Amino acid sequence: MTSLNEEVFPDQASNVPVRKVTIRINGENRSANVEPRLLLAHLIRQGFNLTGTHTGCDTSNCGACTVLFDGQPIKSCAMLAVQADGHDVMTVEGLATASELHPIQEGFKDEHGLQCGFCTPGMMLTAKALLDENPDPTEDEIRWALSGNLCRCTGYQNIVKSVMWAARKINNQAAN
Amino acid sequence: MYPTRFNYESPKSIAEAIALLHQGGGEAKILAGGQSLVPMMRLRFAAPEMIVDINNIPGLDYLTVDADGTIHIGALCRHSDLEKSSLLMAHQPTMAAAAPVIADPIVRNRGTLVGSLCHADPQGDWSSVMMALGGIVVAQGPNGRRSIPAADFVKGPFQNMLAFDEIAIEAIVPAPKGIPNGGYLKLERRVGDFATAGVAVAVESSQGLIIRAGIGLTGVGGSTINATAAAQSLVGAPLTAGSIAHAADLAAQAAQPRSDHRGSASYKRQIVKTFVVRILSGVVESIERAA
Numbered sequence: 001m002t003s004l005n006e007e008v009f010p011d012q013a014s015n016v017p018v019r020k021v022t023i024r025i026n027g028e029n030r031s032a033n034v035e036p037r038l039l040l041a042h043l044i045r046q047g048f049n050l051t052g053t054h055t056g057c058d059t060s061n062c063g064a065c066t067v068l069f070d071g072q073p074i075k076s077c078a079m080l081a082v083q084a085d086g087h088d089v090m091t092v093e094g095l096a097t098a099s100e101l102h103p104i105q106e107g108f109k110d111e112h113g114l115q116c117g118f119c120t121p122g123m124m125l126t127a128k129a130l131l132d133e134n135p136d137p138t139e140d141e142i143r144w145a146l147s148g149n150l151c152r153c154t155g156y157q158n159i160v161k162s163v164m165w166a167a168r169k170i171n172n173q174a175a176n
Numbered sequence: 177m178y179p180t181r182f183n184y185e186s187p188k189s190i191a192e193a194i195a196l197l198h199q200g201g202g203e204a205k206i207l208a209g210g211q212s213l214v215p216m217m218r219l220r221f222a223a224p225e226m227i228v229d230i231n232n233i234p235g236l237d238y239l240t241v242d243a244d245g246t247i248h249i250g251a252l253c254r255h256s257d258l259e260k261s262s263l264l265m266a267h268q269p270t271m272a273a274a275a276p277v278i279a280d281p282i283v284r285n286r287g288t289l290v291g292s293l294c295h296a297d298p299q300g301d302w303s304s305v306m307m308a309l310g311g312i313v314v315a316q317g318p319n320g321r322r323s324i325p326a327a328d329f330v331k332g333p334f335q336n337m338l339a340f341d342e343i344a345i346e347a348i349v350p351a352p353k354g355i356p357n358g359g360y361l362k363l364e365r366r367v368g369d370f371a372t373a374g375v376a377v378a379v380e381s382s383q384g385l386i387i388r389a390g391i392g393l394t395g396v397g398g399s400t401i402n403a404t405a406a407a408q409s410l411v412g413a414p415l416t417a418g419s420i421a422h423a424a425d426l427a428a429q430a431a432q433p434r435s436d437h438r439g440s441a442s443y444k445r446q447i448v449k450t451f452v453v454r455i456l457s458g459v460v461e462s463i464e465r466a467a
Binding site: 016017019035036037038039042058059060061063066069072073074075077078079080082083126144145147148149 | 178179180181182183184186207210211214215217218219227229231256279280281282283285286367368
């Protein structure tokens with residue numbers, strides 16, 4: 001377990017009050033001193049350098065910044081970093097192991113579930129939360145679960161197929 | 177965009193939160209789900225000097241139903257808690273219909289019903305639902321608690337009746353005197369968009385007669401609309417095709433829609449009318465099924 005203590009934002013003005021937050025991120029405790037107005041998405045990206053989390057819309061609409069917060073998908077651009085103090089966060093970087101892709105990542109690769117890739121991290125994390133709760137979802141359930149994540153390239157068809165692919169793989173692994 | 181600078185406070189009790197609000201003197205804002213407040217702060221439509229984050233106050237995330245059917249929704253009960261609740265499925269059809277169509281699934285994991293009422297967005301779904309149900313908001317301030325009917329709680333667009341040092345700690349749906357029925361229908365261009373128009377209908381029936389009715393309209397006026405004349409027209413009689421059509425006409429008259437990119441005013445009025453007919457026709461079917 002490593003601990004980073006970084007001054008994240010801003011302006012490095014010495015009189016700006018900061019708070020220390022410690023977040024368990026992808027299984028590792030990391031700390032940073034942040035201004036209260038710093039959004040979780042920005043702490044993840046600029047503070048922890050985990051740039052797989054994307055920020056798309058500035059209005060908590062698009063879902064590209066989705067991370068798992070205590071296991072549940074949330075839009076990290078609509079949460080203050082200070083609110084995540086003491087909580088568990090998983091970003092897209094937490095899906096794969098050093099040697100192996102997560103079945104959801106394999107599914108997106110196999111079924112061409114992405115084109116430009118901007119929405120993909122959010123899509124995959126929402127899909128992970130869905131499969132954790134419902135390992136064998138129907139197409140409708142997948143579409144419903146992903147309805148807060150926008151994709152402007154794929155038309156969603158292959159994203160849904162990718163999640164179904166992942167569900168089959170996870171279920172086959174569990175059966176063996 | 178970043179929000180403007182603010183002092184962040186994270187009280188551990190309601191009393192502490194109220195003291196902070198009092199100290200903030202009108203420049204403090206409560207942060208619950210944050211799904212409207214944080215984007216508004218990012219866009220700098222809102223620039224509070226102090227944020228009082230109530231997420232660390234224990235015991236506010238409840239959803240309970242009393243023996244008599246009264247429903248209590250705590251200030252930290254999330255939309256997704258309501259959506260997944262078998263209690264609501266069994267006891268409250270209007271709320272059960274609304275919960276899955278609030279915003280989108282990810283926003284529902286954070287956003288709260290009580291916060292949505294306080295936000296008082298004319299496009300907010302829960303205000304219409306709570307008006308239709310005759311709901312109550314319980315506010316707590318330095319001088320104790322008071323109850324505010326949901327119908328009076330919205331003062332105008334984005335304005336509620338809370339004093340600057342009061343917190344809405346729960347919403348209550350009073351015990352039904354008859355069999356509760358109803359629904360919520362919303363037309364949106366895509367998931368997560370604001371409603372083009374939405375209609376909440378809540379009725380209670382006893383021995384084939386409607387003994388209480390409420391109709392709330394979303395997104396068709398400067399604030400949530402309580403279509404009282406339409407609702408009153410249903411009370412004391414059985415639901416018939418004629419009474420449904422009449423109530424639908426009255427509800428459409430109560431709407432004050434404006435033409436915009438989501439549709440013309442007359443189109444929105446037509447949606448209101450159609451939704452009232454659809455929900456009440458569904459109620460007739462469910463009463464017939466039960467009989």
